[in-house]
Amino acid sequence: MSDRPVVLVVAASDMEAEAYRGYCLQSVAAAYDVVLITGEEPSWETPYLRDCVVVPDPTDQAALSAAGRALADRYDLAGVFTWTEWYLVPVARLARQLRLPATAPEAMQACRNKATSRTLFSRHGVPSAASVSVRTPAEAEAAAERIGYPVVLKPAAHAASIGVIRADTPEQLTAAFAFADQAAGLGLESTSVLVEEYLDGPEVSAECVTYRGETTVVALTRKTVSAPPYFEELAHSVDAADPLLDVVAPAARAAIHAVGITDGVCHVEMRLVDGRPRLVEVNGRIAGDMIGHLVQLATGIDLPRAAADIACGRAPDLTPTRSSAAAIQLLYPDTSGTLLRLGFNGVSPRWLERVHFQHQVGDQLLLPADGGNMFTARIGYLITTAPTAYLAQARVQQAVRHLQVDVAPRAAEEPVSGGRTV
Numbered sequence: 001m002s003d004r005p006v007v008l009v010v011a012a013s014d015m016e017a018e019a020y021r022g023y024c025l026q027s028v029a030a031a032y033d034v035v036l037i038t039g040e041e042p043s044w045e046t047p048y049l050r051d052c053v054v055v056p057d058p059t060d061q062a063a064l065s066a067a068g069r070a071l072a073d074r075y076d077l078a079g080v081f082t083w084t085e086w087y088l089v090p091v092a093r094l095a096r097q098l099r100l101p102a103t104a105p106e107a108m109q110a111c112r113n114k115a116t117s118r119t120l121f122s123r124h125g126v127p128s129a130a131s132v133s134v135r136t137p138a139e140a141e142a143a144a145e146r147i148g149y150p151v152v153l154k155p156a157a158h159a160a161s162i163g164v165i166r167a168d169t170p171e172q173l174t175a176a177f178a179f180a181d182q183a184a185g186l187g188l189e190s191t192s193v194l195v196e197e198y199l200d201g202p203e204v205s206a207e208c209v210t211y212r213g214e215t216t217v218v219a220l221t222r223k224t225v226s227a228p229p230y231f232e233e234l235a236h237s238v239d240a241a242d243p244l245l246d247v248v249a250p251a252a253r254a255a256i257h258a259v260g261i262t263d264g265v266c267h268v269e270m271r272l273v274d275g276r277p278r279l280v281e282v283n284g285r286i287a288g289d290m291i292g293h294l295v296q297l298a299t300g301i302d303l304p305r306a307a308a309d310i311a312c313g314r315a316p317d318l319t320p321t322r323s324s325a326a327a328i329q330l331l332y333p334d335t336s337g338t339l340l341r342l343g344f345n346g347v348s349p350r351w352l353e354r355v356h357f358q359h360q361v362g363d364q365l366l367l368p369a370d371g372g373n374m375f376t377a378r379i380g381y382l383i384t385t386a387p388t389a390y391l392a393q394a395r396v397q398q399a400v401r402h403l404q405v406d407v408a409p410r411a412a413e414e415p416v417s418g419g420r421t422v
């Protein structure tokens with residue numbers, strides 16, 4: 001029998017869980033015995049687990065709580081946490097039921113409901129964006145007139161930029177509302193749509209660790225997003241020596257305090273408007289798109305391990321052990337259609353940390369403009385390392401030239417060769 005602490009992880013079991021969250025489970029399992037609650041029978045996760053309970057829908061609070069109690073009866077659980085966006089509130093409630101360390105469920109609800117977040121940002125003087133919650137196209141039109149165009153419409157409780165769209169004119173607003181409203185209907189904490197001021201400036205995120213109310217901003221991520229009207233995230237880079245870290249850190253700490261997070265790892269998104277940070281949202285979990293892995297490559301700081309330590313009531317080790325940079329490029333096609341060819345042609349240099357493809361020949365790719373989202377459109381990603389972010393990004397472009405992507409556009413005979421890599 002192991003004498004290591006036992007931590008309960010609640011995580012999604014979708015087809016890309018290993019590609020985007022495998023590093024998290026591997027890191028936690030290096031220090032803890034892991035028991036897992038997930039939606040399907042484990043596969044790739046098995047080598048990292050001591051036990052597992054399958055709950056078809058972990059957002060079902062009663063089912064999740066029953067599974068958590070069953071595992072608590074078998075093991076002396078030291079903590080529980082999740083890196084899955086949809087499970088933040090149910091897992092916080094489970095932690096309270098099991099009397100384990102965690103941020104209050106009310107704070108996680110504030111993160112999940114962007115309307116609540118905006119209210120709390122305003123109350124605490126955190127620079128944010130004008131925002132109005134609406135239910136109908138008429139309400140959206142009135143809100144946009146008050147705020148002033150361009151405006152951003154988004155679901156109040158979704159993630160991954162799904163349903164987020166910009167409207168520059170009243171003529172664009174009706175279609176934009178329908179686009180956001182369709183995604184908003186899937187929200188667990190709210191089904192409303194927000195009409196918000198467009199924050200015109202580069203997008204960044206602060207990767208933060210909070211322990212007993214004290215927040216450390218460990219890294220800054222610079223982001224590239226798609227051209228309007230959508231906000232698909234296309235690339236990220238982390239540089240341990242980024243001078244913007246000191247610029248955004250006070251706003252990130254203030255935002256985390258405003259929503260009430262006391263413990264855990266957070267991903268705080270903002271835009272720099274005239275050089276000053278304005279809050280987009282606080283995500284009460286480790287960032288997606290492999291950003292946590294970029295942080296470890298650039299700084300040596302292990303965010304999944306920090307999240308597990310905090311969940312178990314332990315102070316995390318946030319000592320940087322390296323100072324370098326890393327970048328990820330998320331790969332998309334130029335057009336929706338059938339994937340005809342996909343590959344990487346060339347020698348992999350040491351700085352090419354990994355190439356991952358999440359689609360295969362024959363798959364249908366659907367971009368947001370055609371009703372798709374990141375799950376239906378993204379082909380995969382590649383990650384590079386370097387002494388600086390500038391060089392890491394240059395190496396990304398060097399690696400991209402070796403990709404082979406052919407897509408046959410929908411309702412077209414001839415394939416489009418080359419494929420956009422964005």
